[in-house]
Structure formats: C-alpha cells, structure tokens
C-alpha cells in the first residue's frame with residue numbers, strides 16, 4: 001500500500017455549516033414548503049427530464065435557466081409561479097465557514113500533506129463561495145463540477161482529480177458530507193471519510209494519516 005499524500009475535500013457541508021440548514025432558511029424566506037420542492041423535482045424526473053440542479057452543477061445550464069425550470073416545475077404544485085431570483089444569494093447568506101474543518105486542512109498541510117478541493121458547484125457562485133475562506137492558500141488544486149462538466153458521484157470527476165494531481169487512488173483521502181459521493185470514491189480505491197460532524201471527521205482523517 002502507498003503512503004497517503006493528499007487530502008481531497010468537498011466544500012459545501014464540510015468546510016461550511018450544513019447545507020440542509022441553508023436550504024431550510026432559503027425555503028422559509030421564499031415561503032415555499034420543502035415538500036413542494038420534492039414534488040416539483042419528482043414531476044421533472046417522471047417526465048424523464050434531467051434534474052435541473054445536476055444540469056446546473058455540470059455547467060450545462062445557467063443559474064437563470066435553473067431558476068426558470070424550477071419555477072415552472074413548482075407552478076402546478078403551488079398553484080402559482082413563484083419568484084426564484086436569488087436562490088444562490090439566499091443560500092449563501094445562510095451558510096457559514098466551518099472553522100474546525102478549515103483548521104484541519106491547514107494542519108495537514110503543515111504536516112507536509114497535499115490538499116485539493118473537489119466540489120459540485122455552480123459557475124455563477126464561484127466568487128461568492130471563494131470569498132468565504134482563502135481557497136487558494138488552502139488548496140493546490142480546485143476541481144469544480146461546473147467547469148469540468150461532470151459531478152460527484154460520477155467516477156470521471158474523481159479520475160480527473162487523480163490525473164490532475166498525479167496520484168494513485170490509495171494515496172488520497174476523500175472527505176464529503178454526502179455518503180453517495182464517499183462511496184463512489186471508495187469504489188475507485190480512495191480512502192473515504194464520510195463527514196457527519198467536525199470532531200468525527202477530524203479524528204478519522206488524523207487516524208488515516210497517523
């Protein structure tokens with residue numbers, strides 16, 4: 001087995017406060033019940049249309065197109081067409097940096113390990129999420145789904161990451177708050193850490209690096 005060289009981290013929900021809190025706050029502010037979102041997404045899937053969020057995260061549609069598709073899908077559920085203009089802005093207002101995980105990245109770098117960021121994200125949100133923490137100081141490489149045209153858990157985005165950093169899967173730890181993304185990484189041979197809370201994820205990473 002090779003020595004671990006790199007820690008690859010997710011962004012939302014790992015380096016930030018949980019995303020579900022941000023979604024809840026967004027839904028409160030626009031006055032749309034979470035159940036309606038679920039029904040709208042289900043209707044899209046039943047029509048055999050691609051998931052708008054996945055399309056947005058792969059950079060195949062713009063944020064404006066995403067908002068229009070979501071509003072159109074919500075219309076029959078709500079009985080009126082909602083205003084969804086500031087989805088990203090409201091989401092980020094409810095999201096804060098997670099100092100414990102940001103420190104972990106700094107600690108592992110200080111200990112001589114390499115670090116990269118692998119994020120499912122949105123082109124139009126790049127300046128906003130990058131302004132939350134010093135991304136370029138924390139990571140040597142950033143792989144953003146919206147710019148590479150595929151998203152976790154697609155194996156291709158992990159393979160692309162490994163190619164860019166020039167490492168084998170077992171030389172890398174991958175941290176994500178979505179288990180499906182961790183499972184896909186483990187399938188390819190990376191060491192997976194499923195983030196559930198900061199202390200647990202920190203302990204698992206330190207144990208793998210010890």
Ligand SMILES: [Mg+2]
Pocket residue numbers: 010011012013014176177178
């Ligand atoms: Mg996440």
